[in-house]
Amino acid sequence: MILLMPGNWQPSPEHLQRLEARVGAGRVVVAEDEAGAIRAAAAAEVIVGHRYLRQVLPHAPRLAWVQTSAAGVDQLPLADLAARGVVLTRNPLNSDSIAVHALALLLALVRRLPEALEAQSEGRWAAPxxxxxxxxxxxxxxxxxxxxxxxxxxxxxxxxxxxxSRQGAPEQRAVCDAFVPAEAWRDVLPSCDGLILALPLVPQTVGMVDAQALAGLAPGALVINVARAGLIDTPALLAALRSGQIGGAALDVLDPVPPPGDGLWRTPGLIVTPKVAAWHPDMRRNFETFTEQQLARHLEGLPLEARVVAGGPSP
Structure with missing residues (x-):
């Protein structure tokens, strides 16, 4: 049985029909809430989505494979899955969308679009x-x-x-002008006037962009994070912005999200988008197609794509 646990998406009727065509009528269940997910978990061999994953694991003795809808897996119970021999595969489909969003944030900082939008909202023709x-x-x-x-x-x-990156594989080096191993990233900060984060959050990367790292960048540098909020020491980033040490920053992630009156929202030179980097019009359709292809491979005993190994996918 396949248990779907959608979060910010709902499976299309056509997708559910195609899944049932593969595994049999009545063998595809969509969890409407946590209680429903736990009830269905007893018969689940495959889980798609991760909304209630921690809660259902103790109740899913037949579980063999989890297909998460997320690209990052640091918030999932990796140790529990590994201990039980459950295969975990991630969603590798949204890299282009996230890359475009990072580029859009960079250009918005450079062209000062927030200031233009603020003037527009006030009905004011701003000076250049x-x-x-x-x-x-x-x-x-x-x-x-x-x-x-x-x-x-x-x-x-x-x-x-x-x-x-940690790996430095040939295909990774090929897309760059230069490469620095993960343990030496701070050494190149003084020569860089831009820093973009696109790596997983693991114990070694929590808070890696701290006050010292920000001070090490070239004066006026721009900082962009489209990965995980925990990579950056947010108070240090805000202090660097307010002092003019860095020229601007753009964040697609905040954890925690501060209340409306918090000073973060009014920090000059800061752009915040509400974790939308991965979103695009074909997001659900592409994931449904990928899931169906994965299921076909699973049923045929073929290796699954985007499989997460111990420690998570390498950046």
Missing amino acids: FAMRSLPRRVLLVGLGGIGQALAPRLRGLGIQVVGC
């Missing part, structure tokens, strides 16, 4: 802004699917890209 320059040299930390999709786009604007 002092535009920022495009970064000359960007340190791109994380060369998984997102980093590999973003690096050529940055280079197309004439920006030199210094890539950084």
